[in-house]
Amino acid sequence: MHELGIVFYVIDQVEALAKKNHAKKVVGLTIEIGEVSSVIPSYFKECYDWAIKKTDHMKECELTMVIVKGISYCQKCKKTYGTVEHGRKCPYCGSDDTYLLTGSDVSIRDIKVT
Ligand SMILES: [Zn+2]
Secondary structure: OHHHHHHHHHHHHHHHHHHOOOOEEEEEEEEEEEEEOOOOOOHHHHHHHHHHHOOOOOOOOEEEEEEEEEEEEEEOOOOOOEHHHHHOOOOOOOOOOEEEOOOOOOEEEEEEOO
């Protein structure tokens, strides 16, 4: 389950931010999960709930997950399309000269501290 590694990575970053800002507690965390990031939100949440118990600042931190749609760009016809629906092949012109614009990352959008 590679979600656990990502959870630890996110928690490390949030804990570092909390320390830097002299926060007593982090009470809310919003993360963006890309639709094609290979992170399964329900696994992520499970790992998160377990992992925060061991942190200094995040024991009561509420997690909000925002799913970012996977969007690909076709270099041949310059159109964008949904990656999950169509994969690497452009649905407009059939080219596979495409790349992912958004939806591959997991990132911290916002934290709430007290
Ligand atoms: Zn195309």
